[in-house]
Amino acid sequence: MKYRWEIITVAVLVAMAILMFSQHVQFQAGEPREGTDEIAADAIRSSGYTPWMDPLWQPPNKESELLLFGVQAAIGIAVIGYVVRHYRARRE
Numbered sequence: 537m538k539y540r541w542e543i544i545t546v547a548v549l550v551a552m553a554i555l556m557f558s559q560h561v562q563f564q565a566g567e568p569r570e571g572t573d574e575i576a577a578d579a580i581r582s583s584g585y586t587p588w589m590d591p592l593w594q595p596p597n598k599e600s601e602l603l604l605f606g607v608q609a610a611i612g613i614a615v616i617g618y619v620v621r622h623y624r625a626r627r628e
Contacts, residue, residue: 595601
């Protein structure tokens, strides 16, 4: 088949668009949604668990927490990129 990969790519893109549209419609319909973090935290709280330690530092607001998460992700990507590049250069 001459256009096999093109057909597969279009089929995957159409399936993803349908899934995204259906999720968007459900979200706008007012269905309550919770993230897995909230669900896990609620399950832990309902079990009666008490933490052994308190956090050393709490971010002052949500924006700084997101900034720190982004910096952590960028550092992880840089480390993975360095390792991949190092091994690729070593192989050559």
